[in-house]
Amino acid sequence: MLSLTFKNLWARKWRSIMTAIAVVFGIALVAGTYVLTDTTTQAFDEIFVKSNEGTDVAITARSEVDQEDGSTPSFSASYLKRVKRVDGVELAAGTVFSPGAILDRERDSTGGGFSPQFISSTLPERLESLDYVEGTVPAGPGQASLDKAAAERSDLGLGDVVTLVGTGKAEPFKLVGLTELGGASFGGTSIAQVTLPIAQRLTGKQGEFDQISVAAESGVSPEQLRDRISEVLPDDLRVETGTENAERNADDIREGLSFLTIALLAFAAIALFVGSFVIFNVFSITVAHRTREFGMLRTLGSSRNQILRTVLLESFIIGLVASVVGILVGLGLAQGLSAILAAVGAELPANALVVLPRTIIVSFLIGIGITMIASLIPAIRSTRVPPIAALSETVAAGGTSRVLLRGIVSAVLAVVGLALIAVVLIGGLSGGSAALKMGAGAVCVLVAISIFSPQLVRPAASAVGAPLERVGGLIGRLARENSQRNPSRTAVTAAALMIGLALVSFVTVFASGLSSSVDKVIEQNFVGELVIQNSGGFLDFPPKAVEAAGEVEGVEAASGQRYATALLDGKGTSISSIEPSTVAEVVTFDWNEGSDQSMTALQDDQVIISEGVADSQGAGAGDRISITSQKGESKEFEVTAVIAPGTLGLTGDLVVTQDTIGRFFGVDLDSSGLVKVADGADVDQVQQKIEDALKGPFPTVDVLNQQELKDSQQEQINTLLAMIYVLLALAVVVSLVGIVVTLILSIYERTRELGMLRAVGMSRRQIRRMVRYEAVITAVLGAIAGLVIGVIFAFLLGIPLEGDGFTLSYPVPVLVVILILTAVAGVIAAIYPARKASRLDILEAISYE
């Protein structure tokens, strides 16, 4: 029995391999994702464990609400004295560890893109975790060290000058030492060290620490010391053993990475979903081809169960092989993914690839599971073959088409799917469960369409094939007829492609809506001409930069803005700031209550709120709301105005003054500065002047005009879009494999027919063209269905977002290009099958039965 299965698989090895490929891609992404995130997590674990070496107890400030940049509040340096007095403390020292910019000789960043850079202070040797592999520890003003990897990236050596930017002006330092963290990799991150007073000055943390590190006297355990120290310190400080601190930090990273994991796994799920269509098709066709064989086995006394088992055993083996290959490919993919991330400037730290048992087990479960589930219906169908089929001349045409049953099942699925989507659309979009519902709804609708689609193939293929018939005459006609000959086969093949393309068009429409909405906000709400922002795109910069810009000749007003997250009613809420004296010159909004004047009049104990906050708090102008800072302090603010929706993140849900966000919320750096150019001044010249003025002291800052701002936003959207396209390409490639394998199987079925066509004078080229046309028809069917569905989904999802200033736009030319590319992909998918069909030996073909 088993050997028969292997012989069968071997006899049909090409189709078995193609079937396996349909799963391999998805499994590779699953395994690759796990390997990548596990490897990264382990690298971070190592970083945190190593950086706490020698530290028995670590004291940090609690953060009541997580900030997007992950920063934690600093605390007063005066606590150090108290800590030092605790019994059992051998050594205690405060440090600063703060985001900043580290620039090389050319004043280019030493890190890449989004990789963070830190300015930290040196510690006494016992507590210092960095190893100085070259040079010496910075001992005074003008001296700094840098991690060796960053130095190598930027080709810096001892004695070279590095420029550090914290919350003030850029300052030059001489590189006196190169560090390593016990061989741990930082990825794209770089760390510079300077002495404590300088670090405090650079980062604006005079009289403050980010952490106090403590070493215990011998005989005192870290736990004992932790308990003793926490008794003398207030509650808003967190006292942990070094190990606890490392674990907590690692957990935070793990949480941060979980988003990446989920996103990548979602794409894997899509590829696997598409792959299951391909498997279903191959097994259906194979079972149809083997009707006579199964009939023969039945006449020889095989039971239905035995037949079922043979087919399922084959799919089990295919799934098993696919999983093994998938895991191996996944290892390569993990490296590929981290290369992609590094290329877009988010290099992750990496050591040797980490393959956990979980990765292997999950990959096998999914790989084998999907293959067997997808082949279940064909397998059951195989058991229905009666013994008499052994004698029948013709090969059965495949699945029975029970139109009514199909109709009912797909209608039920469609209703369930649409209901799920409707629940989300009406009930609000936020939260993971909404995304899950949305996804489940989309899957239901797609499956419903796929089940019903055989009914649509005939008319649809006629329509799509019509132009081909006009161009190709008989060849086009035959291609069209062939695609209609087995509607469910064509339908499943096209549906697989439809899924990928639905997602492609969905994100395309959505991204285009996003960029046109961003453009609109920039045009309508931003009345200034120029924007000052960090060249890295994400890191903030010293407020002095905006001040300096304000003094440039030809500048009417320069207004800084900051962003953070605060707590409102226990929920993290975005908060932004404005400079009342200048803000009205640079932005304008629509107001539910109040006017642009309300911004100018904003006091330090007042707040402007968004419509969302107004609704959830039931608050309006004149009411008071209590807002909690990251440090956990609460304060009442008076609401003075309510902004109408549609600012698309140009403001937070809460808006306070620059002073308040700095003093009360602890945000010292500007996220952007908006500049109004004086009437009559030349914008380009002013831009140049500001650039010149800021270049020296604030090298991390860029000045953009409105068009450049739009372009930079566009670029961010496009980068994201490109990554999504790459990941969706996996699903599309799987569906193209589906086209290839289905074509090959169809050609195999029609061998005799092809031989006859050749015998009556059809040339190889004509045969190739016929196969190509058939592939194009299938591909275009899938593409059109996918584009339509994607656009509809984008439209539906756009409705509830309209309130946030999001308006859809339909990039018709792009969608047409996608359609054409898909047709081209169909042609490419047909290359091998077409060649195979045209190379058929006529003699063998006509004597083939």
Next chain:
Amino acid sequence: MESTLEERRQSETPRSEIVVARGLERTFGTGEAQVRALEGVDVAFERSRYTSIMGPSGSGKSTLMHILAGLDRPTAGTVEIDGVEITGLDDGELTELRRDKLGFVFQFFNLLPVLTAEENILLPLSIARRKPDREWVDLLIDRVGLDDRRTHRPSELSGGQQQRVAVARALVTKPAVLFADEPTGNLDSKSSDDVLRLLRAAVDEFDQTVVMVTHEPDAAAHGDRLIALRDGHLVHDAPPVSADAVIELLKTLA
């Protein structure tokens, strides 16, 4: 009746050889498994004649016909069709040759299931993108008795009707030679008779040339000439006398 036909042909058509094969050899496989299907066959076929090829199973009939029709290449020897040496032609040239000069009828009816009977008949012309000669096509369809079946698909036709469609398809291009390999192998005697009559008529009325492989003495008796193969050698070449005589001949070959 035989003789009158013979006379008519002699008087109307010049005797020329349309297919000429010299020293044909065909070997399959190598070493132990080597099979010599043809071991030196010289044969020529004249225009407007109906030749039957007979012989025991495995004697090389199909092999000979495939080589004559350019579907297979001989290991040695040459084939000329209508004055063209075909053994050296490439695939494109062979395709052209099949379009212009050859017609085929196979044992299995080999129609395209997606096309109607008439479309199947016109298929060789459509493939070559040629305009059909309507008169000729109508005559042909009428003659094969499918006038009322033009728009039927193959699945709606009987085996005999399907084979008649195949014959009409082979004739639609007015080929130099029509090759048929056991065209009645899958038919009952009534349908066989229809098909054989049709081939006979193709020669008599339309001046076509037919070469047919068959196992049936009755079928062979329809022809003007009977050649027989045994073990890859041509062992008999004469006009058939009667079905009974053919049976006798076959006995001596077996």
